[in-house]
Amino acid sequence: MQYLHDYILKEGRVLSSQVLKVDSFLNHQVQPTLIQEIGREFANAFANSQVDKVITVEASGIHIAYATALALGVPFVYAKKKRAVTQSDDVFSAPVMSYTRNETVDITVSKSFIRPGERVLVIDDILANGNAVMGLLDILQSAEANVVALGVVIEKRFQDGRAKIQARNIPILSLASIESMENGRVVFTDSEESKMEFLTKE
Amino acid sequence: MQYLHDYILKEGRVLSSQVLKVDSFLNHQVQPTLIQEIGREFANAFANSQVDKVITVEASGIHIAYATALALGVPFVYAKKKRAVTQSDDVFSAPVMSYTRNETVDITVSKSFIRPGERVLVIDDILANGNAVMGLLDILQSAEANVVALGVVIEKRFQDGRAKIQARNIPILSLASIESMENGRVVFTDSEESKMEFLTKE
Structure with missing residues (x-):
């Protein structure tokens, strides 16, 4: 997605070989x-x-999920983060380790809003270690929903999120896939290669 | 806003005279x-x-701020919630007491994204005690920005948020203003009255 690539190159700040500020x-x-x-x-x-x-x-997936859901003509749901491990019969929950915050939080979704057999598209802003997405996949599994795919705006291809998610046979579509960020330079994964992998997987 | 009123009456659940689930x-x-x-x-x-x-x-203001900003043709910023009180030269921050979570969090905005003299519209989903909005107003004051108004989707008129915000001379536009929720029944504030108050204030 050229428009997005241009934004990343123009506005993104590479703070280290691992960290990109967008x-x-x-x-x-x-x-x-x-x-x-x-x-x-x-x-x-x-x-x-x-x-x-x-x-x-x-929080950072909400506007992206909204824009996607609006364009698809379907509702969206955002899982909530809670510090306390509150067991409840009314929600599906999964623990998620956040490295940036150095704590484990529970993400929860009301059982009313995910039904067995529903076809669900998972959306997030950035795929790095994949922990938040894995939590969502756990919730969707508990709900007996069908996961269509994961769509992320930016994937940091050099981290292990992709491997974890593909191990569950979930196709991944990244609009921008970053191969490396050595010496302050963003190198994108060859876009045709990304697209073919996605199509093959799907 | 009739479309919203209809949603509230049809889908909202009054759990008590104080609590409305939307x-x-x-x-x-x-x-x-x-x-x-x-x-x-x-x-x-x-x-x-x-x-x-x-x-x-x-998190719950993000999709609303996005939809508003898109329609206005301007960027939006969402303040982040952090548990740790991290003093930093790079961010404006303000403490916000959350009654639902029973803890005080810091909300922060990078200094890069609010400039002196900018005309800023504050948006949120629900106005109740107004704590989160007051935190945003503190941040905008620190940034020497000009607050155009507060726009909220639903106002619980019987709580004290409005009084606190009006004490700072900020006009408030509520798309749905709830006067009371006694006996499980939502009673809206007379809409013409709300509109006139807003226009007069502005």
Whole structure:
């Protein structure tokens, strides 16, 4: 997605070979026209996948899930993060380790909002170690929902999120896949290669 | 806003005279077409207010701020919640007491994203005791930004948020203003009265 690649190259700040700041346009300050394009891109990719619902986890996936759900014409759900491990009959929950915050939180989804057999598209802003997405997949498994795919805006290909998610046979669509960030330079994964992998997987 | 009133009457669940659950369409599961209409409604109301930026606080204001910012053609910023009181030269921060979580969190905004003199529209999902909004107003004051107004989707008129915010001379636009919820029945504030108050204040 050229528009997104341009944003990353122009506005992204590489703080180390592992850390990319995209908080001027994606996950703190947000450029709405970019998000609208991202939502349309995901919606086009999954237009024929009979998506019933989009799911994400608060907070930085919310605007992206909304833009995607609007373009697909379906509702979306955002899992909530709670510190306390509150067992409840009314929610599905899964523990998620956050490295940036150095704590484990529970993410929860009300049982009312995910039904058995629903076809759910998982959306998030960034795929790195994949912990938050794995938590969502656990919840969707508990709910006996069908996971259509994972769509992420930016994938840090050099971290292990992809391997974990593919081990569950979930197709992944990354709109921007970053191969490396050595010496402050963002190198994208060859886009044709990414696309073919996705199509083959799906 | 009739479309929103209908949603509240049809889908909202009054759990007590104080508590209204709107998590099937507004702040857990979300109906995108409703949010799009809400964003357009705010954008129409503030079309001539020279808004430079929309601001909200994570998580449940994000999709609403996005829809509003998109319709206005400006960026939005969401304040982040952090548990640790991290003093930093790079962020504006304010403490916010959360009654639902029974803890005080810091909300923070990077100094890069709010500039002195910017005209900022504050958006949130629900106005009750107004604590989160007061935190945002503190941040905007530190940033020497100009607050255009507060726009909220649902106001619980019988709580004290409005009084606190009006004490700072900030106009408030509520798309749905709830006067009372006695005996499980939602009673809206007379809409003409709400509108006149807003126009007079502005």
